Amino acid sequence: MALNQFCLVCGGTGCESRHSDAVYKNLKSAAEELGVGNQVQVVKTGCFGFCEKGPIVKILPDESFYVGVKPEDAHQIMAEHLVKGLPVEHLLHKTHGHHSGWGEYASQLYQKQVRIVLRNCGIIDPEDVQEYISRDGYAGLEKALFEMSPTEVIAEVKASGLRGRGGAGFPTGLKWENTRKTVSDQRYVICNADEGDPGAYMDRSTLEGDPHSVLEAMTIAGYAMGASQGFIYIRAEYPLAIHRLEVAMQQSREMGLLGKDILGSGFDFAIEIRLGAGAFVCGEETALMQSIEGNRGMPQPKPPYPSESGLWGKPTAINNVETLANIPVILLKGSAWFASIGTPTSKGTKVFALTGKINNSGLVEVPMGTTLREIVYDIGGGIRGGKAFKAVQSGGPSGGVLPAQFLDTPIDYESLTKVGSMMGSGGLIVLDEDDCIVDVVKFYLDFSVEESCGKCAPCRIGGRKLLNLLTKITKGKGTRADIETMRQIGFAMQRASLCMLGGTTPNPILSTLKYFENEYLEHIDHQHCPAGKCKDLITYSVLASKCIGCTVCARKCPVNCISGERKSAHFIDPAKCIKCGACYEACKFEAILVS
Amino acid sequence: MSASVLDKVAEPEFSPHLTQFIKDWKDKPGSLIMILHQLQQQFGYLPRAAILKLSREINLPLAKIYGVVTFYHYFKLTKPGRNNIQVCMGTACYLKGGEDLLQELENMLGIGVNQVTEDGEFSIESVRCVGCCGLAPVAVCGTVFGKLVPEKLPEILGKLKAGGEQP
Numbered sequence: 001m002a003l004n005q006f007c008l009v010c011g012g013t014g015c016e017s018r019h020s021d022a023v024y025k026n027l028k029s030a031a032e033e034l035g036v037g038n039q040v041q042v043v044k045t046g047c048f049g050f051c052e053k054g055p056i057v058k059i060l061p062d063e064s065f066y067v068g069v070k071p072e073d074a075h076q077i078m079a080e081h082l083v084k085g086l087p088v089e090h091l092l093h094k095t096h097g098h099h100s101g102w103g104e105y106a107s108q109l110y111q112k113q114v115r116i117v118l119r120n121c122g123i124i125d126p127e128d129v130q131e132y133i134s135r136d137g138y139a140g141l142e143k144a145l146f147e148m149s150p151t152e153v154i155a156e157v158k159a160s161g162l163r164g165r166g167g168a169g170f171p172t173g174l175k176w177e178n179t180r181k182t183v184s185d186q187r188y189v190i191c192n193a194d195e196g197d198p199g200a201y202m203d204r205s206t207l208e209g210d211p212h213s214v215l216e217a218m219t220i221a222g223y224a225m226g227a228s229q230g231f232i233y234i235r236a237e238y239p240l241a242i243h244r245l246e247v248a249m250q251q252s253r254e255m256g257l258l259g260k261d262i263l264g265s266g267f268d269f270a271i272e273i274r275l276g277a278g279a280f281v282c283g284e285e286t287a288l289m290q291s292i293e294g295n296r297g298m299p300q301p302k303p304p305y306p307s308e309s310g311l312w313g314k315p316t317a318i319n320n321v322e323t324l325a326n327i328p329v330i331l332l333k334g335s336a337w338f339a340s341i342g343t344p345t346s347k348g349t350k351v352f353a354l355t356g357k358i359n360n361s362g363l364v365e366v367p368m369g370t371t372l373r374e375i376v377y378d379i380g381g382g383i384r385g386g387k388a389f390k391a392v393q394s395g396g397p398s399g400g401v402l403p404a405q406f407l408d409t410p411i412d413y414e415s416l417t418k419v420g421s422m423m424g425s426g427g428l429i430v431l432d433e434d435d436c437i438v439d440v441v442k443f444y445l446d447f448s449v450e451e452s453c454g455k456c457a458p459c460r461i462g463g464r465k466l467l468n469l470l471t472k473i474t475k476g477k478g479t480r481a482d483i484e485t486m487r488q489i490g491f492a493m494q495r496a497s498l499c500m501l502g503g504t505t506p507n508p509i510l511s512t513l514k515y516f517e518n519e520y521l522e523h524i525d526h527q528h529c530p531a532g533k534c535k536d537l538i539t540y541s542v543l544a545s546k547c548i549g550c551t552v553c554a555r556k557c558p559v560n561c562i563s564g565e566r567k568s569a570h571f572i573d574p575a576k577c578i579k580c581g582a583c584y585e586a587c588k589f590e591a592i593l594v595s
Numbered sequence: 596m597s598a599s600v601l602d603k604v605a606e607p608e609f610s611p612h613l614t615q616f617i618k619d620w621k622d623k624p625g626s627l628i629m630i631l632h633q634l635q636q637q638f639g640y641l642p643r644a645a646i647l648k649l650s651r652e653i654n655l656p657l658a659k660i661y662g663v664v665t666f667y668h669y670f671k672l673t674k675p676g677r678n679n680i681q682v683c684m685g686t687a688c689y690l691k692g693g694e695d696l697l698q699e700l701e702n703m704l705g706i707g708v709n710q711v712t713e714d715g716e717f718s719i720e721s722v723r724c725v726g727c728c729g730l731a732p733v734a735v736c737g738t739v740f741g742k743l744v745p746e747k748l749p750e751i752l753g754k755l756k757a758g759g760e761q762p
Contacts, residue, residue, distance in 0.1 A: 017727050196723065199728055236632060274629065293624065356686070396686070431690070447723070
């Protein structure tokens with residue numbers, strides 16, 4: 001009997017860390033054991049995007065959708081669903097209390113999504129090149145090599161309006177053209193997979209779910225620019241993505257899709273993986289090239305731009321993973337098709353890693369021009385626990401924080417910059433009423449200061465000064481003059497820093513001073529943290545009128561600072577309290593007061 | 596560096612895999628970071644003696660290697676505990692209580708970040724985004740512990756200490 005059912009198991013990092021690999025293996029062995037190994041194909045795919053509810057198993061063709069599957073559930077799914085056709089009720093995903101198949105769930109989540117970059121994630125087995133090819137994989141490369149001249153490829157990419165997805169939004173075609181124009185015996189293509197923004201994992205999911213799309217794009221880029229060598233610079237912290245890239249490179253070499261004389265066209269292109277080593281600044285292109293050269297990853301002044309003098313002094317084009325993943329589709333479907341998606345200045349789609357205080361954390365890909373509201377409420381399912389929306393942070397440590405009034409801002413490069421944030425690489429972090437803006441900004445500053453390479457003074461000294469001022473404010477010791485000082489330092493850093501890390505470090509402060517200055521002033525004037533986050537500004541006490549003396553809080557307290565007899569009101573010793581909030585979490589009678 | 600200091604340090608053994616890797620890569624431009632990754636993989640960190648040996652083998656000044664090693668967070672100069680617990684401090688984890696996990700771990704083990712317990716069992720590391728934001732907050736030690744709350748830490752530490760079997 002032929003294969004007629006498919007069992008797709010998510011092999012993304014979120015699901016793998018919850019043992020989806022064991023689910024996959026158990027499903028396979030169950031299929032053999034039940035004698036249906038030749039009818040049911042078990043496939044490990046890339047990320048489905050619903051990391052919140054993993055591990056995820058999807059059954060085709062009936063599109064049933066199982067969530068939170070444990071390894072021990074595998075046998076039951078195989079025996080009941082795939083052999084007898086009876087869905088395993090308790091594992092099916094539920095919407096509003098009733099079971100819903102993939103179709104219904106997907107229609108809710110996908111209604112606003114357009115998947116170009118993630119076209120294969122969650123659909124193909126990333127470790128099988130045949131599956132990539134069966135979905136038009138390497139057809140874009142074939143078209144480029146045999147039907148187009150290098151300059152035609154560049155013209156096509158230019159016409160598509162594709163801009164860099166790493167954050168800055170530089171037109172990709174122009175970058176390629178500049179690199180091609182520089183006379184040299186060697187040119188390089190670099191894929192920047194040093195995804196360091198905390199809270200962002202778009203590139204990781206793309207590489208894990210569809211590594212060939214990046215290899216194909218790099219080869220096309222090499223052909224267009226006249227480069228024969230490519231490098232993928234990837235974080236060492238992404239072992240699964242590295243493994244899948246290595247498998248993919250091996251397979252494409254064997255099939256003549258990479259290496260010497262690709263597809264018999266006479267064009268040679270090799271790719272080598274180079275590992276990062278945990279330095280955020282290496283996402284900056286000149287620092288990245290220093291790192292590939294084996295040096296400390298310190299940025300270099302521009303100009304000269306990498307397109308003129310890059311890696312080992314040769315013209316180099318550096319593209320982000322997501323940018324590259326668009327390329328094969330653009331060549332295949334044409335620039336006009338791509339340019340029809342999005343807004344006048346920002347074409348195509350953008351992948352976001354939606355996290356924070358949101359119901360459906362996960363990866364989403366939406367057309368440029370989609371509003372933040374659609375992402376947060378329609379796709380993300382709104383704020384967790386019915387709390388109030390406070391703000392959304394985009395662009396990571398280089399970006400800004402946008403309050404509710406900008407929820408209807410269409411997402412594109414220009415409009416996000418206009419309201420004081422930036423596209424960034426694609427982290428979208430949702431904050432609710434319990435999050436303190438000053439505390440969140442301090443978190444980002446802490447990150448940027450730690451990651452500063454120390455080469456230029458504005459970043460090294462300015463960042464530290466800003467962090468000190470913020471710390472002072474969160475301790476209730478700030479003054480109104482500090483705010484003006486922070487603005488001045490911020491403006492100086494934006495103008496005088498050597499690279500974009502320093503230039504964007506003050507962004508979280510400057511954008512929040514625009515929209516949340518009151519929250520800073522509340523900390524300064526009244527030594528009060530409205531969200532109750534800044535530990536130096538809050539005290540915990542027991543409301544005697546509500547406390548029934550159940551002793552739960554006293555037992556939960558890690559430092560034994562709560563005293564009181566059973567059935568009588570308890571007391572928190574403020575001198576010993578470490579403000580961990582364990583009592584507040586534990587009390588069922590709302591008798592713990594945070595003030 | 597005087598020869599007498601070098602003489603006192605026992606020269607560490609490089610595994611055949613590592614030796615081969617160094618041979619394959621040493622003449623490629625910009626190979627230092629790739630080689631350091633392999634070195635750290637063998638020893639779990641970068642022992643001083645191993646770096647001294649590497650410096651001679653690939654003919655790079657010690658100062659250059661030291662400069663690179665200290666620039667990147669990933670490279671460690673001290674030996675981590677048998678169980679190195681990495682607490683994610685990416686944004687999603689931070690917002691959902693990553694710092695509370697870190698503090699609780701520090702209290703329980705009596706050590707700070709980047710320190711090792713006296714018995715060499717545990718060390719704590721604060722890392723930036725391990726990319727499992729859907730599971731926030733997370734800690735990693737062999738496997739990923741997602742949606743973690745401080746109350747679960749004693750159990751996890753107990754199991755880690757008990758042996759190789761991951762809970």
